Amino acid sequence: MGIVFTRLFSSVFGNREARILVLGLDNAGKTTILCGQTSIRPYWRCYFPNTQAIIYVVDSSDTDRLVTAKEEFHAILEEDELKGAVVLVYANKQDLPGALDDAAITESLELHKIKSRQWAIFKTSAIKGEGLFEGLDWLSNTLKSGSS
Numbered sequence: 690m691g692i693v694f695t696r697l698f699s700s701v702f703g704n705r706e707a708r709i710l711v712l713g714l715d716n717a718g719k720t721t722i723l724c725g726q727t728s729i730r731p732y733w734r735c736y737f738p739n740t741q742a743i744i745y746v747v748d749s750s751d752t753d754r755l756v757t758a759k760e761e762f763h764a765i766l767e768e769d770e771l772k773g774a775v776v777l778v779y780a781n782k783q784d785l786p787g788a789l790d791d792a793a794i795t796e797s798l799e800l801h802k803i804k805s806r807q808w809a810i811f812k813t814s815a816i817k818g819e820g821l822f823e824g825l826d827w828l829s830n831t832l833k834s835g836s837s
């Protein structure tokens with residue numbers, strides 16, 4: 690994980706461990722979220738088993754590909770090994786003109802079809818570092834209450 694997200698993560702999760710997958714279409718902003726604004730590629734590995742949470746990153750300005758983003762998203766949710774995972778959606782690139790807001794992304798991704806797990810959506814700008822903390826805070830609290 691990049692240093693920026695690691696710091697953010699530590700500030701919210703403390704020493705607790707959580708296995709979290711960061712997924713999304715290409716160009717959605719995953720690397721920027723994990724590494725900040727540097728071009729350093731993150732070294733993370735994706736393992737489906739025992740995943741407690743999925744962070745799904747969407748480029749909110751890429752309206753042409755929202756249908757694809759929705760299809761990929763629901764395919765991920767169908768994975769047996771991810772059935773129990775909590776879902777945090779980052780509606781990223783909010784700083785760009787024409788970016789859809791959280792309500793519109795909720796609609797586009799058909800988030801209300803999710804019945805058997807907890808989910809939330811947050812507006813983010815990975816470039817500006819906005820919204821990332823709020824999302825992680827929700828995730829931390831949700832995982833905490835689920836494990837107690």
Ligand SMILES: Nc1nc2c(ncn2[C@@H]2O[C@H](COP(=O)(O)OP(=O)(O)OP(=O)(O)O)[C@@H](O)[C@H]2O)c(=O)[nH]1
Pocket residue numbers: 713714715716717718719720721722781782783784785813814815816817
């Ligand atoms: N304006 C804006 N640009 C962003 C934001 N997040 C990422 N980008 C830009 O979008 C492009 C793609 O970002 P990445 O973080 O590489 O996206 P990725 O999801 O890792 O992409 P892949 O490596 O293709 O899977 C880069 O040029 C980023 O600088 C954002 O919040 N706002």
